[in-house]
Amino acid sequence: MKNNPLSPARNPDLRQIVYEKLKEAIVEGIIRPGSKLSEIELADKLAVSRTPVREAIRQLAQTGLVTLTPRRGAYVTLPTKKDAEDLYELRRDLEKMAVRNICLNPPEHKLKHFRQIFENMDDSTEHSEYLKEDQDFHLFLYKECGNKYLRKMLNNIIDMINLCRTYSVESDVKISSFAKGHVEVIDTLLAGDCEKAEGFMDDHIALTKQSLLKFLEEHPEGVVYDE
Amino acid sequence: MKNNPLSPARNPDLRQIVYEKLKEAIVEGIIRPGSKLSEIELADKLAVSRTPVREAIRQLAQTGLVTLTPRRGAYVTLPTKKDAEDLYELRRDLEKMAVRNICLNPPEHKLKHFRQIFENMDDSTEHSEYLKEDQDFHLFLYKECGNKYLRKMLNNIIDMINLCRTYSVESDVKISSFAKGHVEVIDTLLAGDCEKAEGFMDDHIALTKQSLLKFLEEHPEGVVYDE
DNA sequence: GGATTTAAAATGCTATACAACTTTTTCATA
């Protein structure tokens, strides 16, 4: 008698809904980095009270997507070039760790599923399709890494990475080389060669980072150089 | 109509104050793991309204110190043995990363300061004194690591580590070996031997982890074994 | 025009209220 199948459509949980909506809007670039998040304005637009908006904003601040300035409000974080570099440095180590753990007991079936997807990609593949599968693959790795805290941190960091990535959407990268990187990671994982798998993941993240930084250098508008 | 001299001498930023107070109470073991955090009760005890308490609790949930159950409230996280293992695994990699970065440009003066402190320690040193200096040293490394996001994560994880550590306060470890580990890290950092420094940090964290796990095995009360 | 004062707006918090949900208590029934 726990959950009635005819129970009302959904648990409201407005805070979570507002959080997701804001996150999406920020990551997709609808709300631009640097712009202000007015509690009143957002509450008005989303047709909720200030309470869930406040809590959602604070939740976003903890992942770094939003920067809080006491008594002045919340602003969408405007990542600097160093931020992007720091994020990728951290991501590299964390994903290597995930790969290391997964290698101890690789989920064969799903890995083969992803292998097939990436093997069939080439430079004619839609950029958006690659992005989607790439996202799915990495989220899959996070879920399977077996370390609750590592998973949490990776899920946090990926939001910031995506924020940085909005800058580089139309970047002219070679899809094939990214896809190949994934296949290499998967193959070594399936073969149980942990050390090599880590190395391939290292290469893959390095390539992604390089691609983003190249884009940032070519498009300095909106990117802040600190120090 | 300016400042009433009889205005309440209250510090602003209640949320942060409540957050710190709760964090301390949890990490010090005053509020036991597993116990419930009632918004009303805490608001009452701290003489504030529910709002800052709610926000502080949510902030604590982000670091993992508190576990939120929808519609049922917030509970102080009761770490399992696997939690402790996961935390130390993550901590090891993150601190190695910090050491790697610091090694590129080591802050000589302060490192020497810490070196002296740890060099003068032996098995007769007060356990509490070692704990304090150990804490300070690691926080110092976090601050100097040069990567904003790494710093944030390390500061988060150390709270959870401390929560686990409350169990092992009276652990009968050899202070000298811990202190020696620090000196080794510092010396290799000062010498600019990054690889070795990382290795020594690895050993140091491994030793700390081993000490905690040994304690947990000898004192299974209050520790949950999952899976 | 530039500086100073005043007004408007936003945040941080308080307080109250209420619906939905949990937990506890009560109480009837086996």
Add this chain to the structure above:
DNA sequence: TATGAAAAAGTTGTATAGCATTTTAAATCC
């Protein structure tokens, strides 16, 4: 006495109103 359903009490999540302090914008004065 134990069991289980029904009622009561308590909490959370959200909403709304309001106030103090501070920031921001506008207005005023020199």
